[in-house]
Amino acid sequence: MQQKVEFHDRAGKALHNPQIRSNFRYAMDGLMLKRLRSFPDLDELNRLRLRSAEIRANALARLPELLEQLEARCRENGIQVHWAETAEQANEIVLGIMNRHGAKLLIKGKSMVSEEMELNHYLEQHGIECLESDLGEYILQLAGEPPSHIVAPAIHKSRQQVAQLFKEKFPDIPYSDDVDTLTRNARDILRRKFYEAPVGLSGVNFAVAETGTICLVENEGNGRMCTTIPPVHIAVTGIEKVVEKLSDVPPLLSILPRSATGQHITTYFNMISSPRKPDEKDGPDEVHLLLLDNGRSHIYKDAELIATLRCIRCGACMNHCPVYARIGGHAYGTTIPGPIGSILEPQKAGLDQLGELATASTLCGACGEVCPVRIPIPELLNRLRFERVRQDHTGATRGQGGQRDPWEARIWKAWSWVHANPMLYRLSMRMATGLRWLLPNRLGPWTSVRTAPRPAAKSLHTLAREKGFDHE
């Protein structure tokens, strides 16, 4: 499962990798521009963000009830519903379905929840082959790497790097670094597999409680093939993806692709409501919906942090994050990287494990500004910084207080003592201004790329008094 983050080391490595730096910078600049262009009317954007946030917040406010409704409607529609509290249980459920059908090959559409479960690894240990059919995911499967972005998983690779990878893996196919040719080659390889695989797996973008409908947003058509060609379809999702009504879908569908890639609508949008009916030409004979908790119900318990679960996984927060743009997704060491990852993953794994991620932000606010469901990411980062060092152990957050460093805590105590006492503060200012030429020129990491700050000869307190600003 999740490793304790050695975030510093990985971030440092990424920063010194010019290919990583330029691949991300180039890609993020492009995605930001595309998003900007897709929202020419800022008033419309603001209205849509308000509406989308409201839809997601309302759904979360009634989560248990809506999940029950979703389950009931799905069952009525002939969809089999499974619940998993942990990733391990979820894996066992998928394995059980595979085994019941004697299936040895699983063809997969893009699913971050399956990444969270580490499903491929698990099934392979049980002698089952998994094949990623999303182009980006397929590239990563060939390379043996995890995704570095939730929407564009192979964004850390340049076109040339992908071409090189194909050359290594498929020496018989003539080398090309043309995107269309590479795509066509991958498509030819994958196409045959769709007909061989007895089971297809997909993620879920929205699950509609009112109608028991699974909605799936995608661009490549592989999602549709995974969910219609194999005789069995398994959809995996986190429990938070439920929405109340069918009429909640259009606003979310309008804002999701524009926030993600700047597209007004994706090439494919699938709504799955049942297995194939007797008079229908295509579709699977069996549809399974697997609902995974894996720490989400813990987040649900906190009135402020519950906003984390509103996320519709558009990736805009990472596209706009100046930290993510420089270190890339792998540096985070978590399934979900970037700003949303830095609030979500520490809550799931525990702050004692991943709390440091909450500090890896300047709180510049770019993420909160673009989030289509208005998750106040900077405020939640601040909240988690509090949770990771607080001592009183009240509340639901996992690993609370687990990163309190007694030395750091004493520094803040002393800082507070000085700044809450004007006399002490003025005394320390007098010392700093008086001894300003004695202060060191090197101040740890600060001066590795900057000159040391030098106190002024007179503080503003002194100047204000001299110029008569200190009284009415």
Add this chain to the structure above:
Amino acid sequence: MNLRKSYPEQPERIYFFGTCLIDILYPEAGLAGMQLIRREGVDVIYPLNQTCCGQPAWNSGYRDEAREVAAAQMACFPEDYPIVVPSGSCAGMLRQHYPALFAGTPQQDAAQAFSERVFELTEFLSRVLKIKLNDLGKPVKVALHVSCSARREMGVANEHQSLLQQLSNVELVEQERKEECCGFGGTFAVKHAQISAAMVEEKATALVASGADALVSGDCGCLLNIAGHLEYRKAQLPGSHIASFLWERTNAAEG
């Protein structure tokens, strides 16, 4: 964010919250801010018991420590005058975060009332005082860096820009990715020093490439970071706080 939609009439008297960074490192910027306001006929009071808004502790998760310091600040500004702050970041703390910091404590209402009296300097100059600036300086090309809190928390990027645009001999030059953070982030610059360094290096490169003769910002945190790095790499691009810059260019005695 509850960005301000309407502004009060010009008051007779205001409080000035100088901020701790300005107090020790850029006192001339604080003085310039007060002089700009006084020149418009408004009494400026600088309570000597003020220290720091508490933001460093708040952003580090030490809420009890931040609250103690914040309570001491609220006690310094007892009358119902506007409180003007020459920093988007500290103004953001006082205006946007004090209510959260005191939520559920007996001081909750007081913090709310206090926060509503807080103005960032450039919004106060342009929106409340409707200041008219007469440029006495030589022609100069200026790059403006608006801090993230000034831009996003306080929503005063336009106010920064319009004040500079009033100066007839100042040409504002554009920089690439001007809305991107400079990488300061308070303790972030020390905790995640390598990432912060990568950010400030790119920010400084964009500023140098803009062809500016001078860098102006409304936040001393950013200045400390960017100008400190520019000086480290020996670039000829001095930085100043927007208050100092405005005062120096419009004050006859200094012109």
